[in-house]
Amino acid sequence: MKLATTLSLLLTLFLGNSALTTPIAATPQQQLAQTNDDLDWERRHELRWQGLEQLSDGDYAGAIATYEQVWRSAAAAEDYFDYTNALLGLAKATLAIKDYDRAIPMWEVLATRFLTKYEHKTALSFANLGLALYHTQDYEKAEWALQEAIANWEIVRADRDDLEQITLFEQQSYTYRLLQKVLVAQGKTEEALVVAEFSRGQALVEQLVQQYDPNDVVPDLTLEEIRQTAREQDTTIVLYGLVGEEVRVVGTEANLPNELFIWVVQPDGRIGFRNVDLAAANITSLRHFVHRTRNEAVRRHSEGPEVNATLPGDTFSEQMYQLLIEPIADLLPSAPQAQVTFIPQDALFLVPFAALKDANGTYLIEKHTLASAPSVQVMRLAEDDANNNTATNGSHAPLIVGNPNMPTIPEQDRPLIPLPAAEAEAKVIAKLLGTEPLLREAASETQILKTISEAPIIHFATHGLLDLDSQLNIYGDSVVDDLPTARDLGVFITPGGTTVSDRTTIDGLPAAPFLSREKVFVVELAGALALTPTARADGFLTSQEIAQLELAADLVVLSACDTGQGRVTDDGVVGLARSFMAAGADTVVVSLWAIPDAPTAKLMVSFYQKLAEHGDKAQALREAMLATKETYPHPMNWAAFTLMGSPL
Structure with missing residues (x-):
């Protein structure tokens, strides 16, 4: 079909029985631009750039007028490139003004005919088609369009390296969230759970799968496999999903979340779903809410926008409990020893779940045994690897590192301060585990790399750096x-x-x-651990270096500041914990903030003592937190540590 014929059909769909600009107040300049279809290539090129600027500035009426002129001229000149780009600009501007009925046919043509050779443009077109269909409540067709978009996004990400995959997913994740909204609108909450699980931790999952077979394909989890994971690991899985308007028409929209989806998968296979309206709770920025909750836990003054959530509670930890836990409290186990595994998203990765407090003043750690994971798939892979490691690494000694001779940060002119309490911690833990610690001069990267690959337990008591x-x-x-x-x-x-x-x-x-x-x-793969520098090593074991290792560790403990932090992405937190998991560690214990020396030492020693008693890592961490809380009651002293990966 010729462009002119296609133009005629689209004009009929787009204009209806009225002129294009009838509902739009055109400026004299726009009216002048609409009078001449006989444009040369250079003029069309200028107008296309003008349309881009108008879209970016939010002048959607102007963009429509500009792109319509290019569109008509390109059709007359049989210029496929200009025609397609003008149609794309028109479709974006029309969708931006929420004229869904006119936008839908344009996005359909773009997705199915004009942009099929370019997966990222095809995906973009299907995603925007799904958005328009969602707002016209054509949910079934919106579901189809978004599935097509995701299939093309998967092709775009294929064969990219780890960090490129994470970066691309940052750009594409809105499509997965919009599909969740479409499914929930249809009452398909369990299908939405499968999409929510599929949309997180995928780059890490691919790394873990390829550790076993570089040619293996990452399988998608089915609903039954999600149930199976909860049953086999005897844990209640709580998966959080944050969704907003999910508009990505121009490409710079913020898309702040306005709804919180919560799925609860119980060990007996039952699945519950709750939907929390963030706007109704007056939470305009969940990130600021989390920031205030964390600062309250560490007794730090909060700066920035105020948070005035209309939730019950006098403190942020109480209000955060009302937001994240109270809606699902009836679905959680009653026995404190029963495990609950949280799979957060975005800012929720930084929430100190153990320190959340109910209306009676009871901390969550007092009611449940807690763990976390980037995704259900990571839980499964970590558990499978844990079973393999348990059978193969029993003959090797644990690796315990404490208080290296500190290196100097390049931007500073003096070494990091020594940590004598970390040295004492390492000595006690090494004695409990029947090994000798690497301290001071011996705690160099060269020495550590000699044994780290075979060590069943790895413990670092040193400085952690977040080099974002x-x-x-x-x-x-x-x-x-x-x-x-x-x-x-x-x-x-x-x-x-x-x-x-x-x-x-x-x-x-x-x-x-x-x-x-x-x-x-x-x-960027952020984070580093401070070690003793040598002539051949700078004294920093970075996240990038860690991710390249091949570990057999059943447990890695990072008893250092902020080791649970990193770059928060839609694929999870990119930092030290992720690097150790990518390298093969089954379980990683990290901290969300810096805690004082004495409570850290008490908590860590108690953790290893309890672990020796019964072997349950999540339960041992809970008991250690409660024991430390008896001596040091404030949450800043005991609630920083979180367990990721296999809890057993």
């Missing part, structure tokens, strides 16, 4: 609110299939802050 880009926060957003965007500077990137390296600059400056809204800047 200083221009970005932990979510990858610019720390400067009024910083110009890349589009303000004339750089237009459509997210979905693009990654930008750390060597890229805009106007001579690093590009990352300017491109933070597009989420195209390659995610």
